[in-house]
Amino acid sequence: MGQPIRVLLAKVGLDGHDRGVKVVARTLRDAGMDVVYTGLHRTPEEVVRAAVQEDVDILGVSLLSGVQLTVFPKIMRLLAEQQAEDMIVVAGGVMPDEDVEALKALGVAEVMLQDTPPAAIVERLTHLVEARGAR
Amino acid sequence: MRRAFIPSTDLVPRVEKGEPFAVARMISRAEASSSEAREALGALYRKAGRAHVVGVTGVPGSGKSTLVATLVARLRAAGARVAVVAIDPSSPYSGGAILGDRIRMQEHALDEGVFIRSMATHGAMGGMAHACLDVVDILDVAGYDTVLIETVGVGQDEVEVANASDTTVVVSAPGLGDEVQAIKAGILEIADIHVVSKCDRPDSNRTLTDLKMMLKDAPPRDGWRPPVLGLSSLRGEGFEDLMDAMARHREALAGPGGVARRRAIAAFRLRKTAETILIERFRGREQGSVDALAARQQDPYAAASELVRNFTGEKADA
Numbered sequence: 050m051g052q053p054i055r056v057l058l059a060k061v062g063l064d065g066h067d068r069g070v071k072v073v074a075r076t077l078r079d080a081g082m083d084v085v086y087t088g089l090h091r092t093p094e095e096v097v098r099a100a101v102q103e104d105v106d107i108l109g110v111s112l113l114s115g116v117q118l119t120v121f122p123k124i125m126r127l128l129a130e131q132q133a134e135d136m137i138v139v140a141g142g143v144m145p146d147e148d149v150e151a152l153k154a155l156g157v158a159e160v161m162l163q164d165t166p167p168a169a170i171v172e173r174l175t176h177l178v179e180a181r182g183a184r
Numbered sequence: 185m186r187r188a189f190i191p192s193t194d195l196v197p198r199v200e201k202g203e204p205f206a207v208a209r210m211i212s213r214a215e216a217s218s219s220e221a222r223e224a225l226g227a228l229y230r231k232a233g234r235a236h237v238v239g240v241t242g243v244p245g246s247g248k249s250t251l252v253a254t255l256v257a258r259l260r261a262a263g264a265r266v267a268v269v270a271i272d273p274s275s276p277y278s279g280g281a282i283l284g285d286r287i288r289m290q291e292h293a294l295d296e297g298v299f300i301r302s303m304a305t306h307g308a309m310g311g312m313a314h315a316c317l318d319v320v321d322i323l324d325v326a327g328y329d330t331v332l333i334e335t336v337g338v339g340q341d342e343v344e345v346a347n348a349s350d351t352t353v354v355v356s357a358p359g360l361g362d363e364v365q366a367i368k369a370g371i372l373e374i375a376d377i378h379v380v381s382k383c384d385r386p387d388s389n390r391t392l393t394d395l396k397m398m399l400k401d402a403p404p405r406d407g408w409r410p411p412v413l414g415l416s417s418l419r420g421e422g423f424e425d426l427m428d429a430m431a432r433h434r435e436a437l438a439g440p441g442g443v444a445r446r447r448a449i450a451a452f453r454l455r456k457t458a459e460t461i462l463i464e465r466f467r468g469r470e471q472g473s474v475d476a477l478a479a480r481q482q483d484p485y486a487a488a489s490e491l492v493r494n495f496t497g498e499k500a501d502a
Binding site: 052053055074075077079080081083085086087088091094095098099101102103104132133135181183184 | 275277284
């Protein structure tokens with residue numbers, strides 16, 4: 050019996066919009082995943098600690114404030130410190146194309162911008178977890 | 185990059201050292217209930233038994249999460265290392281879940297002495313999550329002094345948490361029913377400690393009085409009379425009384441009354457584990473019977489007896 054995919058969705062930094070991330074949370078729930086949501090205004094340290102304790106397959110961070118090149122390097126470093134470098138990190142939100150390339154170079158597995166259809170998110174996350182293997 | 189599989193038995197010594205990554209991964213193995221993890225979980229069971237396991241249950245909206253968040257802060261201030269198992273419901277349709285209990289526990293997000301794990305019910309009954317008992321053992325061995333189990337919001341007869349915890353706290357909120365609710369059988373009977381939450385509200389006195397009236401003539405169970413405590417998470421009031429009652433109940437369990445309780449918990453654990461192993465063995469083998477049953481060519485008693493007989497080698501009608 051396959052275990053449900055576990056995902057932690059987080060909002061990091063000062064932007065106060067979580068309508069998008071809540072829609073994603075519901076979409077993933079309806080696709081049979083377990084979704085931990087940690088609420089607004091978290092720091093990278095808080096998010097990584099929570100993701101490690103929850104032992105999620107995927108850490109999804111939604112950003113609308115433009116601080117992705119500050120936040121993601123920190124998250125990747127903290128995950129490595131916590132022996133969780135094999136966790137799949139996914140970014141979501143609004144950002145310029147050159148930042149998408151920069152994040153992928155850091156090891157962010159996928160960047161899903163605001164026009165990504167919900168079904169595509171489910172498909173992509175499922176594929177990433179299958180490729181990564183069981184916890 | 186495909187991830188390397190760490191054998192569960194290799195995680196055990198790391199759980200004992202309290203490594204967050206190992207504790208978290210071991211919990212995932214327990215949830216997956218793979219046979220690979222059984223030896224490790226068995227070893228952890230034998231090492232556990234040091235922590236005070238406190239179940240917190242109550243109807244939806246009674247204030248369990250807020251109470252637990254404040255209780256964690258007070259227990260930390262008293263020097264205890266605290267773990268929380270926060271259970272939320274799975275969707276009956278997709279099987280997925282949204283686990284939101286961490287939102288109310290943000291103040292503990294960076295505290296090394298607090299470990300929070302969200303679990304979905306995944307079809308388990310009684311307000312509990314499947315594998316919750318194993319998860320409690322893991323957190324116990326990892327060195328957490330108090331393990332709080334926060335159940336999903338339950339109805340009136342989801343009482344399984346009492347079989348998983350040393351001390352069961354039942355949270356009632358004012359304004360949710362008349363005094364007849366208080367004399368019904370079920371969830372109120374499993375309380376070792378009754379808490380009336382939201383005692384900043386004027387109608388809370390009525391709820392306190394109803395509960396106290398109900399319990400006045402109840403005989404003590406295992407030598408313990410459940411106290412009724414008023415509490416306000418909003419004002420932070422009543423938590424000293426709650427912590428005091430938790431400590432006194434734990435002391436009472438160390439006496440003769442506790443032996444019966446520990447045996448009951450062990451018996452429940454044995455039955456649950458046997459169920460898990462049996463269900464796993466049956467899975468996929470019942471197909472032929474299911475079709476015959478659906479067509480009403482066979483009856484459930486005969487079909488189930490035959491299924492069981494195939495495993496135990498018993499004679500018919502045994």
